[in-house]
Amino acid sequence: MKHGRARFIAGVLLPALVLHAVFVLSPYAQAFYLALTDWTGVSGQAHFVGAGNFVRLASDSLFLDALRNNAVMLLVVPLVTIALGLFLATMLNLGSRRGLRGITGANTYKIVYFFPQLLSMAIIAVLWEFVYNPNTGLLNGGLRAVGLGRLARSWLAEPHLALWAVMAVLIWSSVGFYLVLFSAAIEAIPADLYEAALIDGAGPWAAFRAITLPLLRDTVQVAFVYLGIAALDGFAVVQIMTVGPGGPDGSTEVIGLGLYRNAFTYGRFGYASAMGVTLFFLTLTLAVLALRGGRRERLELS
């Protein structure tokens, strides 16, 4: 039935394309141009400054703090999250006596572990602001209750602790999701592989290294990309939870926060766009590196 075919296609695609062009494509394209201007929001008053914004970024100490903090987050958050997720998923699926079946109550554990994934990062940040509160918070209250009161700290006010407090929240909020993801991948591995390994006398660690890890390679790689992108963000948690925000003394500053502040507090829209472009190229580099690094020989299950 050819009748009305072209009209149907056009009628479907046009509204969606218009929406996409106006709210998605045009802002992305404009950002690359604005990054080369000194625009402060007055229409018609954008002067082309070439790479000027990027030169200024290279000596903006707060932006360099942000780069350093995002780099630390990029190293720590994916590694710890994936390690914890893999460990717990393995326990959940293969932790029974003979090392072949899931432990009892595995589904209940999964329900609970997944909770943080359902909450907005903004809500998680408000929650953890209370947890870290030096006087009335859950953490210090707990330490005092078990007689470790001298370990109590102002977690978000000490420069060398604040970033770790932020990263702990990011890890806490994502372990459950990756655990469930890895767990589904482990369930798809045929049990006879583990059985054979067991007969050959392999311990749980050997089985994990020889079977689970190679077969989960693709999933872990995807997890690295997603977690890396999340570690380059961190905006909601930092903006809501930390002092300043971004403090104390730039110790929790992140790129997104600098962009938001420069644009919507100082009105330096060109400069903020240059930060956005930097973030874009960092994200792109990360994705390319992660996907390339994993493109070695692949194990296929037949």
Next chain:
Amino acid sequence: MKRLPVHLVMLAWGVVTAFPLLWAVTSSFKTDREILTSPWSLPTDPQPGNWARAWSQAEIGRYFLNSVVVVGAALALVMLLGALVAYTLARYPFPGNRLVYYTFVSAMFFPVFLALVPLFFVVKKLDLLGTYPGLILVYTAYALPFTIFFLHAFFRTLPSAVAEAAFLDGCSHSGVFFRVMLPMARSGLVSVGIFNFLGLWNQYLLPLVLNPDPDRYVLAQGLAALSVSQGYRSDWSGLFAGLTIAMVPVLVAYVAFQRHIRAGLTAGAVK
């Protein structure tokens, strides 16, 4: 491996995950005095009044309804547009088909931060800052690429025999889509619908920039604003109640549909 240590490890992470959430819920029933003096105790005399105060005076109720309106409308719009576009691109070969597909899908690889500044001015120029339609259109536009990506793959796996039979019976193009293909795609629609609902319900950055009118704050935005606004600092119990109101409905819905939801959310990462 012994069972007991395994269960102890699993329980330990369960406690780490659930305890802060439970603590917030119990704190929402305490008095301010109890919260300040004994963070670990249970409420001696539960205060349901905290919830009522948070809902009406602190306007959590208003934020909640704003979220329902904005997310409800955006979800309906993105599912309709996304399914239509994905179906058309998956089932109708025409010159430029791939180009249109990549035009949509490539947007998934750009960080939203990059678009933030120009997007603010686009929405401002259209006079849509701080309005429901503005937020609904932006939410829809940013959820569309993934929806198309996911459903495109899904529509390709569906058999074409039923659709061909319907065409022979004289069914129109839109008739085939709505009456034949959409019902067949139900499981894919549910997965991506859950994914979109949670993604949009939990949005923070977009409303923060595009929705400056406190009367129209969405839930996450409103709660964050309450927690920083100094005037509210004295009402800890109300703030805990607001936090609980923001968390509990999502968690209850999750426990009811947990398998679907976990499958829907993780499917996005595996694709």
